[in-house]
Amino acid sequence: MALDHSVLLLIAIITGSYTSSKVTQVSVKVGSSITIPCVYREEYRNHVKYLCRGFQWSSCTDVVKTNRPDQSGKFSIFDDKSQRVFNMTIGDVTKHDTDYWCIVEKSGTDDGAYFHLSVTDGTPALYVDDQEVQGFLGGDITIRCYHSTSSGEVGWCKLGGTCVKDGWGTIDGRRVSVNSSVPRVFTATLYNVTIQSSGWYLCFKGDLQMPVYVNVTDRPITTTCLSPTTTIESGKISSSSWYLVTLLIPLGLLVFAVIVAVIVWFMLKKHSSSNPQTSAMAQRPSESSQDVTYSSVVIKKPQKAKEVELSNDTVTYSTLKEYKTSS
Numbered sequence: 001m002a003l004d005h006s007v008l009l010l011i012a013i014i015t016g017s018y019t020s021s022k023v024t025q026v027s028v029k030v031g032s033s034i035t036i037p038c039v040y041r042e043e044y045r046n047h048v049k050y051l052c053r054g055f056q057w058s059s060c061t062d063v064v065k066t067n068r069p070d071q072s073g074k075f076s077i078f079d080d081k082s083q084r085v086f087n088m089t090i091g092d093v094t095k096h097d098t099d100y101w102c103i104v105e106k107s108g109t110d111d112g113a114y115f116h117l118s119v120t121d122g123t124p125a126l127y128v129d130d131q132e133v134q135g136f137l138g139g140d141i142t143i144r145c146y147h148s149t150s151s152g153e154v155g156w157c158k159l160g161g162t163c164v165k166d167g168w169g170t171i172d173g174r175r176v177s178v179n180s181s182v183p184r185v186f187t188a189t190l191y192n193v194t195i196q197s198s199g200w201y202l203c204f205k206g207d208l209q210m211p212v213y214v215n216v217t218d219r220p221i222t223t224t225c226l227s228p229t230t231t232i233e234s235g236k237i238s239s240s241s242w243y244l245v246t247l248l249i250p251l252g253l254l255v256f257a258v259i260v261a262v263i264v265w266f267m268l269k270k271h272s273s274s275n276p277q278t279s280a281m282a283q284r285p286s287e288s289s290q291d292v293t294y295s296s297v298v299i300k301k302p303q304k305a306k307e308v309e310l311s312n313d314t315v316t317y318s319t320l321k322e323y324k325t326s327s
């Protein structure tokens with residue numbers, strides 16, 4: 001346990017247990033989270049893996065183990081035994097999260113590798129949009145790696161495997177191209193990917209790396225994949241039509257009520273404006289007949305009739321009734 005990490009690295013290089021395509025330095029923004037993968041040898045498949053914080057292995061603190069989860073929730077660890085890779089996520093990165101060791105427990109001295117996080121306030125010196133990239137069987141996958149450093153070679157590596165520098169190459173028998181013609185960003189394109197193309201890769205620029213997990217799945221064009229999407233679509237349609245119905249019923253009722261109200265109003269308006277007398281007569285026939293006869297009375301006997309009216313109403317009324325019956 002009391003081995004300095006440089007001595008360990010030297011041993012690693014001599015024994016050939018580590019390839020150059022591994023994580024040694026990653027640029028991370030304060031407050032973000034980062035996932036770091038570490039490859040291990042076949043014989044360590046069923047061993048406990050852990051993450052240790054501190055520059056010196058001898059004095060580092062275990063923060064999370066595959067058999068002991070972190071209670072704070074800042075760290076998590078996952079051992080992908082089929083790929084011989086364990087990955088650790090460090091959440092809410094602070095200025096103190098700079099030195100770590102990914103370690104495999106074994107009898108005698110544990111086996112591990114040091115990595116450094118360059119924590120920055122601004123944009124990281126090398127980063128990707130997403131650390132997990134989705135791809136389909138037989139398709140091409142393009143990963144964009146953004147950088148701000150002007151010096152250093154660019155490239156794309158399979159973690160623990162081969163690397164492709166600027167230009168063309170192959171990884172696991174598949175064509176890969178790295179294109180750095182555009183400043184501040186380079187792209188890595190994996191062509192005609194297979195299920196074996198899935199796994200951890202690294203973008204690199206100078207001495208910085210950025211891990212990316214490529215997840216290749218079957219293209220969703222088979223019937224088994226289409227049926228759930230169509231049911232989702234039909235579900236969407238039915239739910240939206242149901243929504244429309246619930247919206248249209250009260251709306252339709254409202255429109256109908258408004259139309260009825262407008263028609264009734266127009267009919268009433270038409271009646272009262274075109275022949276108000278007939279309507280008035282229809283409503284109160286006795287009174288109106290009196291009015292008609294009264295007006296004729298006024299014409300026939302202008303001044304005197306009024307005076308007679310004022311003096312004795314009953315007399316005038318009796319004469320009016322007589323007038324009406326005669327006509």
Ligand SMILES: *[C@@H]1O[C@H](CO)[C@@H](O)[C@H](O)[C@H]1NC(C)=O
Nearest residue numbers: 035076077078087088089213
């Ligand atoms: C580990 O990587 C896998 C992808 O291989 C990802 O789904 C998972 O969330 C990661 N887990 C941790 C703890 O980093």
Ligand SMILES: *[C@@H]1O[C@H](CO)[C@@H](O)[C@H](O)[C@H]1NC(C)=O
Nearest residue numbers: 167168177178179180181182
């Ligand atoms: C690199 O990409 C540019 C455009 O982004 C393209 O014009 C050029 O041909 C590409 N080079 C290679 C080697 O693919």
Ligand SMILES: *[C@@H]1O[C@H](CO)[C@@H](O)[C@H](O)[C@H]1NC(C)=O
Nearest residue numbers: 137138139175191192193194
């Ligand atoms: C893609 O790979 C498959 C084998 O995995 C091969 O049969 C096919 O021809 C390749 N397609 C292209 C366009 O290279």
Ligand SMILES: *[C@@H]1O[C@H](CO)[C@@H](O)[C@H](O)[C@H]1NC(C)=O
Nearest residue numbers: 132134135213214215216217
């Ligand atoms: C790969 O993608 C599929 C489909 O999105 C998902 O179900 C699966 O969990 C992913 N695998 C990993 C290791 O992240």
